[in-house]
Amino acid sequence: MSLIIPVRYARRAVQLAFSLYLLYAGYRFYRYYLWVSGQSNVYAPKFPSVEAFLPIGALTALKHLVLTGQFDAIHPAGLAIFIAVLLAAFLFRKGVCGWVCPVGLISNLFEGLGRRFGLSFCLKGWPSIPLYSLKYILLSFFLYIILFRMDGQSIAAFMSSPYNMLVDIKMLLFFIKPSLTTVVFLVVITSLSIILRNPWCRYLCPYGALLGVMALFSPIHVKRDETLCINCKRCTKICPACIEVHKKTAVRTPECQGCMECIGVCPVKNCLGLNTLLGIKPSPLGVAALTITLIFGAWILASVTGHWESAIRPEMLRNLFLLTGGHVMHP
Ligand code: SF4
Numbered sequence: 001m002s003l004i005i006p007v008r009y010a011r012r013a014v015q016l017a018f019s020l021y022l023l024y025a026g027y028r029f030y031r032y033y034l035w036v037s038g039q040s041n042v043y044a045p046k047f048p049s050v051e052a053f054l055p056i057g058a059l060t061a062l063k064h065l066v067l068t069g070q071f072d073a074i075h076p077a078g079l080a081i082f083i084a085v086l087l088a089a090f091l092f093r094k095g096v097c098g099w100v101c102p103v104g105l106i107s108n109l110f111e112g113l114g115r116r117f118g119l120s121f122c123l124k125g126w127p128s129i130p131l132y133s134l135k136y137i138l139l140s141f142f143l144y145i146i147l148f149r150m151d152g153q154s155i156a157a158f159m160s161s162p163y164n165m166l167v168d169i170k171m172l173l174f175f176i177k178p179s180l181t182t183v184v185f186l187v188v189i190t191s192l193s194i195i196l197r198n199p200w201c202r203y204l205c206p207y208g209a210l211l212g213v214m215a216l217f218s219p220i221h222v223k224r225d226e227t228l229c230i231n232c233k234r235c236t237k238i239c240p241a242c243i244e245v246h247k248k249t250a251v252r253t254p255e256c257q258g259c260m261e262c263i264g265v266c267p268v269k270n271c272l273g274l275n276t277l278l279g280i281k282p283s284p285l286g287v288a289a290l291t292i293t294l295i296f297g298a299w300i301l302a303s304v305t306g307h308w309e310s311a312i313r314p315e316m317l318r319n320l321f322l323l324t325g326g327h328v329m330h331p
Pocket residue numbers: 096097098101102103104105200201202205206207208209
């Protein structure tokens with residue numbers, strides 16, 4: 001029996017579950033923000049999971065961890081999630097993009113809308129190369145600044161700065177009080193997502209680019225058996241990353257989002273599947289489950305070892321916010 005139903009439905013269910021959880025985390029964080037900013041006197045504890053949206057700060061904290069052996073005490077959940085996500089990409093490819101990331105889900109939903117009206121198309125060949133390179137340019141910029149320009153002293157200064165302490169609230173304000181530029185950008189990118197397949201993920205997201213680089217070293221990849229293939233091209237048509245799966249024997253590109261949709265849609269048994277360096281052929285749902293388990297495992301490990309909740313007292317953050325009005329500058 002084709003895997004189309006299990007893969008498609010399982011993926012959407014997992015994406016939806018993570019998105020709903022993060023929506024709830026966002027709501028809880030909003031209540032925390034109301035208390036921190038003095039708009040409410042009812043204390044609401046912060047939901048540390050929102051720190052998943054601070055990958056640049058987490059990269060800085062990772063460098064700090066490597067240099068000093070000290071785990072970030074201000075946004076520890078962000079660092080714990082970041083390490084788990086990198087590890088997941090290294091071991092199981094970009095399953096976090098394909099199964100977990102809520103932005104990926106939104107992008108996929110607009111892609112689906114475009115497909116329904118026959119509008120979703122893939123830009124191929126030379127014109128797409130400059131677009132693909134955009135996210136790697138952005139990633140290179142962040143890596144250059146954090147890994148090469150910031151020494152241990154400036155990393156430590158950044159991490160203990162008021163800006164870093166309130167950076168999660170600044171992120172929230174970015175979403176709930178967007179500037180005109182942000183609104184215009186969001187309207188353009190979401191409209192574009194209906195006609196051009198997943199432009200944010202494929203061309204612009206530096207986080208996805210980083211996961212793609214990690215996935216290059218992954219022992220797992222999608223493999224096609226040419227002798228069984230009937231060239232129906234269903235795998236290529238369904239691919240959210242516009243990879244021409246029907247032409248490849250092995251999909252090793254960093255663009256693969258690890259969604260497993262191509263495997264699910266292939267009508268020929270054993271024609272398309274996952275392969276490993278050792279020749280073991282894991283099931284697509286099993287690999288997705290391992291990715292999710294790794295993320296949950298990081299949460300449990302960070303919680304029991306005291307690396308999940310911030311060490312900064314909420315009252316101190318409230319005082320800092322009330323004192324500065326939240327206008328803290330990057331050091
Ligand atoms: S490319 Fe970026 S936005 Fe898209 S799914 Fe991956 S991490 Fe999320």
